[in-house]
Every structure is written in C-alpha cells, then in structure tokens.
Amino acid sequence: MRDRPGSVIVLGSGGLRIGQAGEFDYSGSQALKALRSEGARTILVNPNIATVQTSDGMADSLYLTPVDAPTVGRIIERERPDGILLGFGGQTALDVGLELSELGVLERFGVEVLGTPLEAVRDTEDRERFVRRLAEAGVVTARSSACRSVSEAVEAGRALGFPVMVRSAYSLGGLGSGVARDEASLASLAASALLLVRQILVEECLGGWKEIEYEVVRDRADNCIAVCNMENLDPMGIHTGESIVVAPSQTLSDREYHMLRSVALRTVRHLGIVGECNIQFALDPRGGDYRVIEVNARLSRSSALASKATGYPLASVAAHLAMGRTLPELVNRVTGTTKACFEPAMDYVVVKVPRWDLERFRRVDDRIGSQMKSVGEVMAIARGFEEALQKALRVLGTGMRGLVGNGLEFADLRRELAEPTPRRIFAVAEALRSGMTVREAAGLTAIDPWFLERMAAIVAAGRALEASCGMPGPDLMAGAKRLGFSDDQIARACGSDEHSVRKARTAMGIIPFVKQIDTLAAEYPAATNYLYTTYNAAAGDVEPLAGTVLVLGGGAYRIGSSVEFDWCCVNAATTARSLGYLTTMLNCNPETVSTDFDVCDRLYFDETSAERILDIVEFENPEGVIVSMGGQEPNNLVQALHSQGVRILGTSPDSIDRAEDRNRFSALLDELGVDQPEWTKAASIEDAAAFASRVGFPVMIRPSYVLSGAAMAVVWDDAGMREYLTRAAGVAPEAPVVVSRFIENAREVEFDGVARDGSILLYAMGEHVENAGVHSGDATIVMPPQRLYVETARQVKAIASRIASALRITGPFNIQFLARDNRVRVIECNLRASRTFPFSSKVMGRNFIDLATRAILGERVEKVEASALDLDRVGVKAAQFSFQRLTGADPAMGVAMASTGEVACIGEDMHEALLMAMRSVGFVIGRRSALISTGPLMEKAQWLPVLDRLRNMGFEFFATSGTARFMRANGFETGTLRWPLEGGRPNCIDYLKEGRIGLVINIPKNNEAEELSNDYLIRRAAVDCGVPLLTNLNLARRLVEALSFRDMDDLPVEPYRGVP
DSSP states (O other): OOOOOSEEEEEOOOSOBTTBOTHHHHHHHHHHHHHHHTTOEEEEEOOOTTSSTTSTTTSSEEEOSOOSHHHHHHHHHHHOOSEEEOTTSHHHHHHHHHHHHHTTHHHHTTOEEOSSOHHHHHHHHSHHHHHHHHHHTTOOBOOEEEESSHHHHHHHHHHHOSSEEEEESSOSTTTTOEEEOSHHHHHHHHHHHHTTOSOEEEEEOOTTSEEEEEEEEEOTTOOEEEEEEEEESSOTTSOGGGSOEEESOSSOOHHHHHHHHHHHHHHHHHHTOOEEEEEEEEEOTTTOOEEEEEEEOSOOHHHHHHHHHHOOOHHHHHHHHHTTOOGGGOBOTTTSSSBTTSOOBOSSEEEEEEEOOGGGSTTOOOOOSSSOOOOEEEEEEESSHHHHHHHHHHTTSSSOOSSSOSOOOOSOHHHHHHSOOTTHHHHHHHHHHTTOOHHHHHHHHOOOHHHHHHHHHHHHHHHHHHTTOSSOOHHHHHHHHHTTOOHHHHHHHHTOOHHHHHHHHHHTTOOOEEEEOOSBTTSSOOOOSEEEEESSOSSOSOOOOTTEEEEEOOOSOBTTBOHHHHHHHHHHHHHHHHTTOEEEEEEOOTTOSTTSTTSSSEEEESOOSHHHHHHHHHHHOOSEEEOSSSOHHHHHTHHHHHHTTOOBOSSOHHHHHHHHSHHHHHHHHHHHTOOOOOEEEESSHHHHHHHHHHHOSOEEEEESSOSTTTTOEEEOSHHHHHHHIIIIIOOBTTBOEEEEEOOTTOEEEEEEEEEETTEEEEEEEEEESSOTTSOTTTSOEEESOSSOOHHHHHHHHHHHHHHHHHHTOOEEEEEEEEEETTEEEEEEEESSOOTTHHHHHHHHTSOHHHHHHHHHTTOOOOOOOOOGGGOSSEEEEEEEOOGGGSTTOOOOOOSSOOOOEEEEEEESSHHHHHHHHHHHTTOOOOSSEEEEEOOSHHHHHHTHHHHHHHHHTTOEEEEOHHHHHHHHHTTOOEEEOBOTTTOSSSBHHHHHHTTOOSEEEEOOSTTOSSOOHHHHHHHHHHHHTTOOEEOOHHHHHHHHHHHHHSOTTSOOOOOOOSOO
C-alpha cells in the first residue's frame, strides 16, 4: 500500500450560504477526527468562526482566512502539506482545488489530491465532459447541449424543443438554473447564468419525473456500496434542496430500485471516484425510463442527510478512504460490530423538510423551483411516513402544528398546487380537505399518489378528531398519534388544551416508545446511542440512562439561528462529559455536528418541542435540562417545561421570563436606573401614531413574536407608519406591536458575558461598524472596539454587571447597547448564548461556553482576569449574504436580518482583519471603477473623503445625473449614466452587465421600507452580475479607508493562535 500522507490540508466551505450550509461543518469535523486517528497532521482553512471544526483541538493548524486559490496557495507554500482534501468543503473547496491545479501550485509543492482524482472531479463538474463520460459507460443522461453564449443556448433550445432546462457548470444549489418555455425566456435565463459561470447546459425538460438519489461509497480497491437511497416527494423541476425528501424510497418497485442502484455503482466505478458520491436520477413514473441528472463527487447536503438517516458515518469513512484505507478494513464506528462495507438497512422512515425564510425579503419571488432558496432543513424519524412527515413539519420553527390544523387560508388552491411555494404541502392538505381527489391533486403537483393517499389519511383523521365532540377515545387517540398528531393538534381539533390531552393520553397508556437506529434493521446485534420516538411500536429498545444532563439543540438552521448555536451545544456537551456527566442531546437538524454519533452519550433525533422533551424527561429522568445553548427556540420552551416540573439548569426560569417579557424587563431597567429608548405597545394604528407624535420620528416597529428582526421596520413619517402597519405587520388588540424611538447616528455595542450567581466571570465587548439601524446579525462587528469612548465602554460594563446581578444570571448572556455622545441605552438582554459567542470565544482565546457550562453545572469557577479591550489583535466578523439566490430580493441592509452566515478573521489591526473578512465573504473588486449613488445632498457631502481615497487608488467614477453633477462640481471626473428606468444609453444596468463596473456604492435613503425603483434596480443588478455592493455609509467608509492603507491581494497569512 502507498505511504499515508503525514500532513493534510483540508479546505472548508466558508460562510454559510444558500446551497452550502452547515452540512460541511459536520463533514469537515468528521474528516479532521478521521485524519487524526490516521496519525496525520491537519491544516484547516476556513474563515467560518462559528463552526465546530474551527474549535481548539480539531485541527493542528487553523487558518481563519479566505478559501480562495491565492490565499490557499500561500498557506500551502508555508505549511508544505503532503496531501489535500477537497471533498469536505462543498463547491467552494472543489473550485479552489481545481484552480490550484490549473495554476500549477499543487504540482510545484508536491501536494497530492487525496480521494477522488481531479480528472474525475472535472468529469462531474464540466457538463460537456459529464455527458460524454457517462455515455462511455452506457449510462443515460438527459439530451443536452453545452453552451457558452446566449446564441448557442437559443439554438440548442430550438433543436431540443421547448420547454428546456438550463443548468450551470461549476455551481452549487442550482445557481443559474431554470426552466425556459420559449426562446425569449431561454435567452434571458442564459444571459443571467452566463454572467456568473462560463458554461451552461441546455437539456430536455423532465418536469414531472420522479427525482431519486443514491449515496455511494467506493474505495481504491473498487469495493463499492450504496449506503442510502432517497426519494424526493416533489418531482423533477424542484431542486432537491427545496424538496421534501424521504428515505428509503417509498414508491419504487424492486426492479426500479435495483436498476438505479446498478447504474449508480457503474457510474461511480467508471468515473474512478474514491470516497463518497451523490448521484441524482430522474425516473419516468409512466415507464421506468431514467436519466442521470448530476453526480457530486464530494460530500453534500444529501450526504449529511443520508448519514444521519442511516447512522452510517459517511464523512468519516470517506476521509479514511482518501487516506488509502479500504472498506473491509474499516469498522463502522456507529455500530461497533460491522465493517464499513455492510450496506445499511432501515426499518424506519426518514423525512427531510426544507426551511425557507422568504417572507423576510422585500420584492422576493417566493416560487420554488430549480434554484435553491431554502436556508436550512429538519429531519424526522418514525416507523411510518405519516408520523415522520408531521413531526418534521412541526419542528421547522414556522408555527405549523403538522400537516393539518394550521388555520391557513389560500386564495387559489389550484394555483398553489401547480405553482409551488413553501406553503404547497399545506395547500395539498387543504385541497384534499376541501374535496379534491388524490388523482386531481397528483395531476396538478406531479406528486406520486402513494404520498397523497397518506396525506389524505392524515386529513381524514383530523376530521374524525373534530367530529369527536370532546376528548377522543383510546382507539381514535392511538390512531391519531400513530399518524403523527401532536397533543396540541389533537387539543385544537377537539376543543381541549394540550395539557388535558397529555393527561388523558397517558392515562390511556398511550405513550411513545424509544427506538434505536442501528443501521442494520436489527439483523445484527448493535448497541448505538442514536434514538428516536414513535407510536408505531409495541416496545422500546433501550433502558433509561441514569444521571444524564439533557442539552436542547437549536433545530432548523434559519436566518437568525444557525451553526453558531450548534457550536455552543457541542461545546456544552463536551464540557459536561469532561466533568464526568453523561449527556443527552436532543436535535432534529441533520446538518449539525451535535447530531453526530460521538458528541454525546445519547442522541435523540427528534422533535425539539415541549411535548417531546416531557416524554424524554419522563423516560430518562435527567439531572436537569440545559436550555441556554440552542438559541431562542429552546429558551421559548422554558416556562412550559418549568410548569411541568422540569428542572432548568442555570439561570432561573423567572429571571429568563423577566428578561424576555418586555414589560418586566423595562421595569427592571427603571429600577436599576438604566436608560432605554422610549417604547410602547400599540394595539391600534392610532396608538402607534400618538406615541410617534410624542417622541418624534423615526420610530422602529416590531411585531409580536419576532426572531432576528423578522418584519421589523424603521419608519420615518406618519404616512410610512400607517402604510407599513396596514401592509406588512398588522396590528390589533390580540396582536399588538412594539413601537420604540429610533436613535439616529448611534453606535451599537454587543456585550457577551458568562456569570455565576449574578457575578460576571468573563466578558467580551464588540462594536458594530454600521450605526444602529442594521440588524446585529448583519452588522460588521469589531472586537475589541476601535472607536468607542473609554467612558462609554466603562458604562457598558457597569450596566451589564448591574443587570447580571439583578437577574442572578448563571450561564451565558448577551446584552445589546446603543451609545451616542457617551449616553448608553440598553436595547435588549438575552439570558442565553448569542450568535456572537463563537466569535467572542475565538478572538478572546477563551471558551465562553466551556466556562458557562461549568457554572451551570455548579462547578467551582474563577473569574477570568481578561478583557477584550486588552487584546493585542483585532477580530472582525462579517455577514455572508445569499442575495444571488433570492430572485428579486432587495439587497439593502436594514433592521430585519438577511444574512445566512458569517465569517470572522483576525489581524494585527482593524484594516487587516476587515479586508480579510470582506474577502472571505466574496467581496473582491475586479475592476477599479465605481458606480456611486449616495442619496440627498447632505449625505453626498459626507462622501467627499471617501471619493478622494478611491481616486487616489485609481478608481474611475460613474454616477447618475444628480450625483455626477455634484461630484464634478467637487473636482471628481465622473461619467454620467442613465437611470435603469430612464431608457437610452449609457445606462447603469448595461454597464453592470458589460463588466464595466467593479464596485457599486448605493446607499438607500433612511433605510425606508420601499426604496425608489431605480435605486433598487441598480442594487439588484449588481448582485445578479456578481459586482461587489455596499449599501451602508459607515461600512463603505471603513472599507475604503482600509483599502487605502492595505492591499487586499497581499494580506498576511498567519495561523490562528488561541489564548493571546
């Protein structure tokens, strides 16, 4: 056998974005553990500071730097690794690996590509090569033509016949894809796609065919197994990341299953893939004809799902195979009894449902199709499809109770079924409830009748519950639970309440059973810690685990709650175990590290709901529950759990309620003499108007029950407020809105802390680059603060100490402050970990969650004598946006969070760290020409120093007429471009599409909810053309200042060091 590499560089995926999310933290973390067990020294490149893989001890050397060819090339030159892994960082890692090869970097430094050879990667990524190579193996692909221009695409469409599908090469998440039904739509689609990629594929449209996936593993000795097959409930035409997915497949015949499996193995062998591979098929439901749609020669979103669905550790096995191992050599670490060459068998059903956040975005197209728009997903396990589906729909975090009982209304059901949106699955249920037949629903949706019939069974059970006129009897109750109905669903259907239903159900002896996932369908003895609950069983598989601590996970990734909370959960479990506690994790997100097999002593892959937590607590009788690590969702359950006698570890439930309840918290601040912006709860438009008249505009409006600023807005006058409350928020006595005075030109300060019995043990302070008005999740955060008055910092710490003492906080907490002219106000306080905890921990070099967990568990902990203000380095956290995926969305920053991920970089000074962070989120200026749009005259005047710096750097200026006149009057040579809606040439949009603009600075006026159409069109075109866009004055100032001092292409590349 070949010598195994002594050192390996692993490329991460960077900031989470649509199409490339938390699944790569899971796969990268497993890979690093596997490499370490092989004795290899590991070097990780990933600027996503919120990930588990960037934690201390995961890699031997960590670079929080951009994952791009120039940067990675310099790291390779410095570290001189023997091998490189490209399959664990998504499309980003693959693309960088290919570029490093083309530049000759890998050959020059003798770096071996481990696992799948680069030629095989090119065969799967280049659409023309892909079709040719599969044809050599007798594998059928869709009739297609590779095109590099719009004219070629239109000609291909004519030859194939409309409709046609357009796909992009070297892209992820279906970027640039879509269905074209005529020449005009094809030309438009091709033009948009070719702005972002160099090659597209125009192929026959297979809309209405089934989409089937296989996860395949192959080693260097040509051993090859199919680990999992999955069936999309939604048909071809809807991206697999947008589809509900079921494993194993439910509607394939035995012949179809084995035919596709055989083709999958043949394809992988012919391409020479080594490691893990995902193959997507289209299957004609009328005759069994098939097409191979795509091959991903790397770990993917589907790989993470398959791994968690089967219990087979795909990423770990793939890393070992890349190091030269073979499948028969490897023991399946989940079962501990079988070799990795055993194909898993499932005696249960898994359902994955995507999570969308489209309602956050103005002007966005909410239809789903071949381009991904979902930001996360959940997975549910049960013994039947109906039970698994309802469990999954409940834990999305969107307020849905299951398939039925949601009170949704649809203006046009037939249109909802024929033109999919995120609400389609609920529209299907309502259509069946309204009398539509399964056959008719199948015709409109192309969903297989098998699935629709089971949805119809759920609808029928809901009707039976409604007709029961009181508490259902044992047969109806048991039947509803087997179909996945929650106690809350049952209560609402029969006019009762959740507590009463639970009490009656348990009195009937109807309780869930705890089952074990062993990957072998009980064919071989296996003892795993991987559990789920079901009502479709006669007995459980395990005994309670005495003395455990239950950690609640964060559920689906969404805007506002993402991988940073998984980092907190994993670190809490790790610390608890190190202290000798047995730990149990509850989560439902297959993308997470917290649901990995080796993180905790017992894993419940199940609903993160009060009902399920009570079931687990009654079965396991844990020492207590940690609710402060998984974000806002677990925090929201505290009062319901506490009322049922569940022991909440850490800060008391009353203190949590005192911080969460706006009235109680406001009263506390008044008692402490702490300033806060004036606010009121308005039950009508008139109430809101009266308050605004008293305090003055602008005001900020926050609807009830928001997360991460969803539906929040700043309004600047009475007309704008009335329009917003009528159109977007809604206001009524039963749904009041919070209206608060908006403090203009104020700085926002983040305070992350850990306390024990009200005494602060450790803290970090971060300053937002953007002024208040940009959500903290979207803001660029600097740590330690660089431009904060010493007196302001002193006040922030003093106020935080008083609040912590008053609430007797034990564990993590976060307070957000406004500061202007040394006057400090408190915005809000969260008695839980915040999204900035990984950032604070890694910049400070102190693990906040480790300390918080020790405090929560009652361990003796000493105050850490360290302050973020004393650091000799600067960290900058930047937001990762996914606007390219969100067709039509306005990419302006505001009070509602829009980013899907984050990165953070550390430098010797603010300039270095900021430029590194911005480069890490893809902000690279290709051409030194800027299109400037800066709003009213007063704001234009503030731009003169910025423009002077840009001119000194050699930038060419363009602007629309008013701004161009102003710039020329102040000595800046400026080309005049017409507004998008003005017509004629030269036009802003034309210049963007032609690549003549390298930077767009477009500042919305006053963060208004609706901006002028011309400005919006410029911002949107910049995103669609891949041109860097700045929409915030302060960020633009700081970035241009940094660019004037430092070369973005020549930044230092240094490994991360922990404790300063």
